[in-house]
Amino acid sequence: MTVHNSINLIGIPADTGGARTGCLMGPDALRTAGIETTLSELGYQINDRGNFECDATSVLTHNNSSIHHLADYNALIEMLADLSKISAEETPFPIFMGGDHSIASGILPGLAHDAEAANEEQFVLWLDAHPDFQTLETTESGNLHGTPVAYVIGDKDFEGAVPAPKQPIKPENICMMGIRSVDTAERKRLACTNIEVHDMRAIDEHGIVKPLRAFLDRVRAAKGRLHVSLDVDFLDPEIAPAVGTTVPGGATFREAHLIMEMLHDSGLVTSLDISELNPFLDERGRTATLIVDLIASLFGRKVLDRRTWSF
Numbered sequence: 001m002t003v004h005n006s007i008n009l010i011g012i013p014a015d016t017g018g019a020r021t022g023c024l025m026g027p028d029a030l031r032t033a034g035i036e037t038t039l040s041e042l043g044y045q046i047n048d049r050g051n052f053e054c055d056a057t058s059v060l061t062h063n064n065s066s067i068h069h070l071a072d073y074n075a076l077i078e079m080l081a082d083l084s085k086i087s088a089e090e091t092p093f094p095i096f097m098g099g100d101h102s103i104a105s106g107i108l109p110g111l112a113h114d115a116e117a118a119n120e121e122q123f124v125l126w127l128d129a130h131p132d133f134q135t136l137e138t139t140e141s142g143n144l145h146g147t148p149v150a151y152v153i154g155d156k157d158f159e160g161a162v163p164a165p166k167q168p169i170k171p172e173n174i175c176m177m178g179i180r181s182v183d184t185a186e187r188k189r190l191a192c193t194n195i196e197v198h199d200m201r202a203i204d205e206h207g208i209v210k211p212l213r214a215f216l217d218r219v220r221a222a223k224g225r226l227h228v229s230l231d232v233d234f235l236d237p238e239i240a241p242a243v244g245t246t247v248p249g250g251a252t253f254r255e256a257h258l259i260m261e262m263l264h265d266s267g268l269v270t271s272l273d274i275s276e277l278n279p280f281l282d283e284r285g286r287t288a289t290l291i292v293d294l295i296a297s298l299f300g301r302k303v304l305d306r307r308t309w310s311f
């Protein structure tokens, strides 16, 4: 993090990946919650690039008739593969403000492509209640926001229906935390990959410090780039109600801040996305405000600093 002194805010108000609408208001909720002012106060130069939208010009169908908005998914992937470009350390740090989690299907291969061009490894910390490891064949809901991790590692089930990832992410470079809702198909397929998965039970038993430190050590040893993908449902619904896929038993306020503080201290994070924030389900903006506070921790604000006025 120390290499960046400027941040690009990139709004991606996509909301066709889920069953309910509302995530299209996510970027503006983060703006309303003060993301720009908060990060400015931490000393960063902020460039709000506005919102990026795409319109599918056709309708695509699939053998799996539950799938909806496949053409929108493809259009999003194509748009974001180029938008993700961060080719040098001195370029602004991108914060992608979703939008539902299908935005990761475009962002991650774009980032991996740039990392590959610089001869660097792209790593991903996936903070989510769900592994989002469905494919076009396995999804029963047809909600494509449940597919990005399977897609970005290059799963063959997407071939012919979705453009190939610009550059796949290596499964062993993905670390998932907070997982607590996995269906049978996902569980079986996850077990056949090298994706590192820490479910909530593991966090209950061992805490987040040890596994996160071990993952960060791996990223550092590989001199890799690290993208953090934060699905709002990673957090416990008691503190973050503004998401359409709440699952009880999520990360607490302190666990979430500790993760962000450790990530900041590591200096390894090179990009971030915030996904699934649905302001229509929020309570007086408290989820959006919490997310902005977590982003502030990622960028160096200590929780105790917030009310220290002595300087």
Ligand code: MG
Binding pocket: 101, 128, 130, 132, 145, 231, 275, 276
């Ligand atoms: Mg997700």
Ligand code: MG
Binding pocket: 128, 129, 130, 231, 233, 234, 245
């Ligand atoms: Mg989720």
